[in-house]
Amino acid sequence: xxxxxxxxxxxxxxxxxxxxxxxxxxxxxxxxxxxxxxxxxxxxxxxxxxxxxxxxxxxxxxxxxxxxxxxxxxxxxxxxxxxxxxxxxxxxxxxxxxxxxxxxxxxxxxxxxxxxxxxxxxxxxxxxxxxxxxxxxxxxxxxxxxxxxxxxxxxxxxxxxxxxxxxxxxxxxxxxxxxxxxxxxxxxxxxxxxxxxxxxxxxxxxxxxxxxxxxxxxxxxxxxxxxxxxxxxxxxxxxxxxxxxxxxxxxxxxxxxxxxxxxxxxxxxxxxxxxxxxxxxxxxxxxxxxxxxxxxxxxxxxxxxxxxxxxxxxxxxxxxxxxxxxxxxxxxxxxxxxxxxxxxxxxxxxxxxxxxxxxxxxxxxxxxxxxxxxxxxxxxxxxxxxxxxxxxxxxxxxxxxxxxxxxxxxxxxxxxx
Numbered sequence: 009x010x011x012x013x014x015x016x017x018x019x020x021x022x023x024x025x026x027x028x029x030x031x032x033x034x035x036x037x038x039x040x041x042x043x044x045x046x047x048x049x050x051x052x053x054x055x056x057x058x059x060x061x062x063x064x065x066x067x068x069x070x071x072x073x074x075x076x077x078x079x080x081x082x083x084x085x086x087x088x089x090x091x092x093x094x095x096x097x098x099x100x101x102x103x104x105x106x107x108x109x110x111x112x113x114x115x116x117x118x119x120x121x122x123x124x125x126x127x128x129x130x131x132x133x134x135x136x137x138x139x140x141x142x143x144x145x146x147x148x149x150x151x152x153x154x155x156x157x158x159x160x161x162x163x164x165x166x167x168x169x170x171x172x173x174x175x176x177x178x179x180x181x182x183x184x185x186x187x188x189x190x191x192x193x194x195x196x197x198x199x200x201x202x203x204x205x206x207x208x209x210x211x212x213x214x215x216x217x218x219x220x221x222x223x224x225x226x227x228x229x230x231x232x233x234x235x236x237x238x239x240x241x242x243x244x245x246x247x248x249x250x251x252x253x254x255x256x257x258x259x260x261x262x263x264x265x266x267x268x269x270x271x272x273x274x275x276x277x278x279x280x281x282x283x284x285x286x287x288x289x290x291x292x293x294x295x296x297x298x299x300x301x302x303x304x305x306x307x308x309x310x311x312x313x314x315x316x317x318x319x320x321x322x323x324x325x326x327x328x329x330x331x332x333x334x335x336x337x338x339x340x341x342x343x344x345x346x347x348x349x350x351x352x353x354x355x356x357x358x359x360x361x362x363x364x365x366x367x368x369x370x371x372x373x374x375x376x377x378x379x380x381x382x383x384x385x386x387x388x389x390x391x392x393x394x395x396x397x398x399x400x401x402x403x404x405x406x407x408x409x410x411x412x413x414x415x416x417x418x419x420x421x422x423x424x425x
Contacts, residue, residue, distance in 0.1 A: 009208065010086060010207075010211070011205055011206070011207070011208075015205060016082070018229055019081045019229065022190045022231040023077060023078065023188045023190055025231055026188040026231050026233055029231075032186065035233050035234075036070060039066055039070075039184045040066045042184045042237070043065045043066055043069070049166075049180075050164050050165070065161075068161065069184060069185050070185070070186055073154070073236070076153060076187055077187045077189050079149075080147065080189050081189055083146045083149065083150075084189070085191070085192060085229070086213075087146075087213040087214055087266075087270070088192065088212020088216070088227075089192060090214075090216060090227070091191045091192065092193050095123050096143075098119075099116055099120060099123065099140070100119075102119035103115065103118070103119040106119060106122075108409055108410040109410045115290065116144045117148065117287055118287045120140050120287075121141075121283050122287070123135055123140055124279065124282065128279060128280055136214075137282070138282075139214055141268065141282050141286055142266060142270070144265060144286055145262045145263075145266035146262070147234070148262035148265070150187065150236065151236045151258060151262075152255045152259040152262060153259075155238050155254055155255040155258065156252060156255035158183060159181055159238055159240075159254065160246075160247035160248040160250070162183070163179040163181050163242065165177070166180045168241065170306070171302055176309070177318040177393035178241055178243035178307075179319075180239070180240075181238065181240040181254075182238065182240075183237065183238045184238075185236045187235065187236050188231060188232075188234075189231070189233070189234055190229050190230070191229070191230060191232065192227045193227065193230050194216055194225055194226070194227060195226045195227065196225075197224040197225055214273055215273050238254075240254050241298075242301065242307075244301050244304035244306060246307060246333065253297070253300070254297055257293045258293060264289065265282065265285060268285055269282050308334070308393045311336050313336055314345060314346060314367070315338075315345050315346060316334070316336050316393045317333060317392060317393070318333060318392060320390055320391065324388060324390075325380065325388055325389055326364075326379075326389035326390040327389055329364050329366075330368070331366055331377075332370065334369035335368055335369050337364065337365075337392075338365045338366055338367060338374070339364075339365040340355055340362060340365075341354065341357075347395060348395065355381075359381050360381055362380070363376060363377070363378050364376070364377050364378075
């Protein structure tokens with residue numbers, strides 16, 4: 009059996025050392041900048057400020073990241089993944105270069121596949137294919153669990169243009185987590201016995217790929233820090249349902265890739281299959297997720313009984329009235345409303361208490377609530393769905409500088425022809 013009782017204390021102790029490491033806090037700061045950017049997007053689109061503060065979101069993300077780091081560390085140690093052979097020094101430069109082509113390529117799934125193919129076809133770079141792709145698989149496995157439990161938190165309402173050219177409502181799901189990871193490093197060989205933690209005979213699942221007798225190799229646990237990010241959109245589902253679906257797709261992808269990475273240790277053909285599956289399987293996950301959202305009917309669509317609500321800002325009067333995303337606002341002080349302009353028109357007449365009549369999606373019942381009229385200069389907090397012709401929709405284009413340059417160049421060449 010695997011000696012979890014001996015390994016776990018070492019992993020936790022190594023992870024604690026990251027709290028005094030400046031790189032960890034640098035990554036936390038970078039995560040904070042991403043959440044600040046997301047809050048700015050929400051404020052610019054709807055003129056509202058995110059409640060609760062950006063650093064609260066960062067704190068929550070850090071807690072989830074620590075939990076994900078523990079899981080990822082255990083998986084790395086169990087299979088015998090070593091950072092010295094995982095190609096990290098090559099993964100980052102390739103991933104950054106790919107990001108210049110398209111922002112979504114800033115993912116080790118693409119860089120790892122390219123490195124593995126390079127090693128198979130040209131013998132360069134000098135990386136262990138199984139170790140590289142196992143690292144990609146484990147990071148995505150951790151990401152799938154983080155998405156499952158927290159991917160829906162802080163979803164930002166947005167307008168999108170669908171394939172028919174109509175503007176529809178939905179949410180952007182963007183999360184970032186700082187991840188402290190404990191992995192293995194090969195320190196050398198030793199003839200001494202009985203020292204350190206004795207591992208089972210089947211360990212490691214991944215061959216170390218270094219010269220010498222594997223039974224005499226000495227491993228040490230080292231702590232590093234990484235950052236994981238998740239970006240998606242929810243149009244045909246609410247954010248919680250979409251994050252669960254995305255987590256399932258990504259978990260299946262990571263499990264298959266991990267099995268292929270282990271199999272690649274003993275088979276050149278399986279190494280080729282794993283190298284191709286790393287980027288192509290990830291593309292399939294993205295394609296399937298997008299297709300399900302754009303080919304199915306939008307969840308936040310107009311309703312014949314009233315004005316459907318896309319989102320409600322916490323702490324505002326609409327929030328205190330009990331209105332939530334997906335509800336249908338029917339009347340304001342008994343004045344029927346069907347559009348945003350009708351809602352704003354009805355609301356502008358009243359300076360005292362406002363009676364809101366709405367259909368609760370969760371309870372499936374018509375409700376009436378009294379709230380004080382909006383204070384001048386303060387938002388009411390209700391964000392309706394688009395009416396199909398808005399101009400402030402969120403573009404889905406993620407091309408980087410090199411990608412945009414190539415697109416413009418190709419258009420010029422095609423035009424000349």
